[in-house]
Amino acid sequence: MQKDAEGFYTPAPAKEDASESKTDKKDEKPGPSDNSDLISSTFEVTVTLADQQADVNSPLYSAKTFEELGLHQDLLKGIYEMGFSKPSKIQERALPLLLSNPPANMIGQSQSGTGKTAAFVLTMLSRIDYTNNTTQAICLAPSRELARQIMTVVNSMGKYTQVQTEYAIKDNLPRSATRITAHIVVGTPGTMTDLMRRKVIDVSGIKVFVLDEADNMLDQDGLGDQTLRVKNLLPRNQVQIVLFSATFPDHVRAFASKFAPNANKIELQKEELSVDNIRQFYMDCRDEEHKYDILISLYTLLTIGQSIIFCQRRDTADRISQRMTAEGHKVASLHGAKDAVDRDKIIDNFREGREKVLITTNVIARGIDILQVNMVVNYDLPLMSERGAGPSENSPPDIETYIHRIGRTGRFGRKGISINFVHDRKTWLQMEQIEQATGKKIMRIETNDLDEMEEKMKKALK
Numbered sequence: 001m002q003k004d005a006e007g008f009y010t011p012a013p014a015k016e017d018a019s020e021s022k023t024d025k026k027d028e029k030p031g032p033s034d035n036s037d038l039i040s041s042t043f044e045v046t047v048t049l050a051d052q053q054a055d056v057n058s059p060l061y062s063a064k065t066f067e068e069l070g071l072h073q074d075l076l077k078g079i080y081e082m083g084f085s086k087p088s089k090i091q092e093r094a095l096p097l098l099l100s101n102p103p104a105n106m107i108g109q110s111q112s113g114t115g116k117t118a119a120f121v122l123t124m125l126s127r128i129d130y131t132n133n134t135t136q137a138i139c140l141a142p143s144r145e146l147a148r149q150i151m152t153v154v155n156s157m158g159k160y161t162q163v164q165t166e167y168a169i170k171d172n173l174p175r176s177a178t179r180i181t182a183h184i185v186v187g188t189p190g191t192m193t194d195l196m197r198r199k200v201i202d203v204s205g206i207k208v209f210v211l212d213e214a215d216n217m218l219d220q221d222g223l224g225d226q227t228l229r230v231k232n233l234l235p236r237n238q239v240q241i242v243l244f245s246a247t248f249p250d251h252v253r254a255f256a257s258k259f260a261p262n263a264n265k266i267e268l269q270k271e272e273l274s275v276d277n278i279r280q281f282y283m284d285c286r287d288e289e290h291k292y293d294i295l296i297s298l299y300t301l302l303t304i305g306q307s308i309i310f311c312q313r314r315d316t317a318d319r320i321s322q323r324m325t326a327e328g329h330k331v332a333s334l335h336g337a338k339d340a341v342d343r344d345k346i347i348d349n350f351r352e353g354r355e356k357v358l359i360t361t362n363v364i365a366r367g368i369d370i371l372q373v374n375m376v377v378n379y380d381l382p383l384m385s386e387r388g389a390g391p392s393e394n395s396p397p398d399i400e401t402y403i404h405r406i407g408r409t410g411r412f413g414r415k416g417i418s419i420n421f422v423h424d425r426k427t428w429l430q431m432e433q434i435e436q437a438t439g440k441k442i443m444r445i446e447t448n449d450l451d452e453m454e455e456k457m458k459k460a461l462k
């Protein structure tokens with residue numbers, strides 16, 4: 001049994017696979033493109049981004065260009081086609097260390113939505129010998145949704161290379177698959193272990209091992225055991241280990257340093273953990289039922305852009321979404337008990353804007369990058385799991401999960417709002433602990449003044 005990202009124990013995953021690959025070399029000289037799809041921003045957002053990338057204190061700032069980071073022309077073309085014009089701080093600082101020879105391990109920390117994915121994806125793509133059809137880089141993430149998202153980035157950035165890719169996520173490869181030859185395999189740890197053990201993945205040529213959301217992947221209360229199993233199956237002394245996350249709590253930091261020995265480290269101070277462009281609010285609800293009423297009264301605001309509502313438990317997510325649907329609201333729900341096909345469909349619908357409100361659990365608290373999400377609601381505050389069981393109402397708040405949850409909005413300099421529901425003294429104190437730990441003020445919004453609420457929120461998003 002293993003614990004998944006939501007903190008539930010589940011049977012070890014089975015197999016899978018799917019793939020995407022790239023081709024088509026073109027010869028034009030790469031350069032920043034004018035009409036970005038990925039940034040797909042209004043003029044206003046583009047101007048704000050440019051301002052922030054020029055502000056020395058912003059995590060989006062860089063003194064350098066992508067050309068100066070020593071990337072191959074083929075990768076520059078992919079990057080510019082994605083609409084990136086300048087590196088962010090973490091990209092500027094991490095990439096030269098990641099690409100230097102001999103390869104050195106890396107423990108990299110940077111706030112949510114500041115471009116860590118590009119740093120590790122470009123490392124994998126840079127280290128591959130494309131004449132050799134064997135697996136050379138693997139990347140693990142805590143959820144299938146995040147693994148799929150990372151793969152999209154690999155294939156976009158690698159569009160002008162010959163990269164071949166494969167998934168190691170549940171129900172993707174047929175059980176009969178005997179050998180993967182893809183250069184890069186991205187997946188979740190249970191399935192990756194299974195494919196390695198059955199020698200479907202030949203580990204002998206692996207040069208890069210990336211853990212996204214590394215603190216979660218290494219946590220003994222999370223996916224730590226499984227991640228260690230993958231590492232133990234890799235050849236010794238030839239693999240560059242690359243760990244990235246927005247958070248590295250103290251109890252994981254020491255283990256991370258052992259897991260990735262002699263690593264270059266890029267660290268954040270406690271007060272830098274969450275970005276300033278996410279405005280945080282709370283609403284004082286009378287009781288559980290009042291939380292539901294307030295959510296309903298927020299519905300119009302939730303659908304101005306897109307919103308994610310986080311619950312602690314799967315059954316709460318199901319219950320709220322069924323009730324809202326029955327009352328005529330359009331919402332989707334996603335959690336780890338749904339089957340793989342449904343999960344993919346639900347997140348894709350949300351990503352493409354066909355659904356505007358997603359009710360979910362911690363399964364997508366980390367990494368998911370959907371630029372249009374401008375509101376996150378903590379219907380239940382995230383709480384620490386007790387060893388061997390889920391959280392109880394007396395558990396302390398889970399600060400890291402809180403930071404990741406609210407980081408689903410406010411991506412790469414955009415504005416976002418988070419709203420916490422508190423409904424009794426315990427939850428109020430838990431929220432206060434979060435406020436202290438993150439050093440960021442959480443402002444009250446009256447629950448009985450919808451106009452004030454709307455005005456405050458619209459102002460926060462301006």
Ligand SMILES: Nc1ncnc2c1ncn2[C@@H]1O[C@H](COP(=O)(O)OP(=O)(O)OP(=O)(O)O)[C@@H](O)[C@H]1O
Nearest residue numbers: 084086087088112113114115116117246367369412
């Ligand atoms: N240099 C850049 N220029 C413009 N946009 C960028 C740049 N780098 C990354 N982005 C965009 O910023 C968004 C956030 O990046 P990414 O998902 O890598 O963040 P992250 O640091 O991994 O966040 P999290 O901690 O939540 O996983 C993405 O939409 C990505 O395409």
